[in-house]
Amino acid sequence: MQNKPDIILSAADVATIERYIEKMPHANEQVLALENELARAKVVKHQDLPSDVIAMGSRVTFRIAELNKEFSKTLCYPEQLANHEDGISIFAPVGSALIGLRVGQSIDWPLNGSVRHVEIIAVSPAPVAA
Template sequence: METGRIFITEKDYLRLTNLMGSHTDHNFEDLEIELDRASIISDNDVPKDLVTMNSKIKFLDLKTNKDSIITIVYPQNSNTNEAKISIFAPLGSALIGLKKNQEINWKFPNGKTKSLKVLEILYQPEAAEDWHL
């Protein structure tokens, strides 16, 4: 895990905490830690370079030098064939709240630590004014 500063919108924070409360069969420890350390920002003041829910991003695995494109979604919308990764998945929890060019070291359930870097925000609902997402 990383202790660098992350940000989350009020709407995302409320939705995620409510969703975690209704899914008592999951372990949300990593996501809870991320939400606890996040600075909550107004939905109207979201920087365009911030990873929010439903953002499509390009990131780099710094150890393998492999880049990937994913969209971070709510669990009901996850689809690995479409690279839609649940916020409850370790990768989703690792990248939420980061900004472009920000890096994080994240320990995955298999015990391996990955160093990840956000390269680009390809789509962000707030920047596109897609308030319905």
């Protein structure tokens, strides 16, 4: 992956995602890529996360350049998918690409056997963490 923009994550999101990863029986390429994102992120308190940064629970509008198509999804954990008509799991390839990015940023990410250019168009902030 060539395009690796700066990303910001909340400490709470990092801790929860890491707990999910620890419970997985084996780490596939997607999980390893997500772990790399967690490792390179600037980590802040949830309340210090800028409102235009994608966190768990954020509703995101993004474009996949190669498909010339826009999508609007809510980034969530696997068991929350049923709660969101537009949900996308953090463990889905595009879900992993979205976390920590902000409006105007883009990232090159492996998707369906090739690299896709994912561009962030809009973010509705995640709800305040409990």
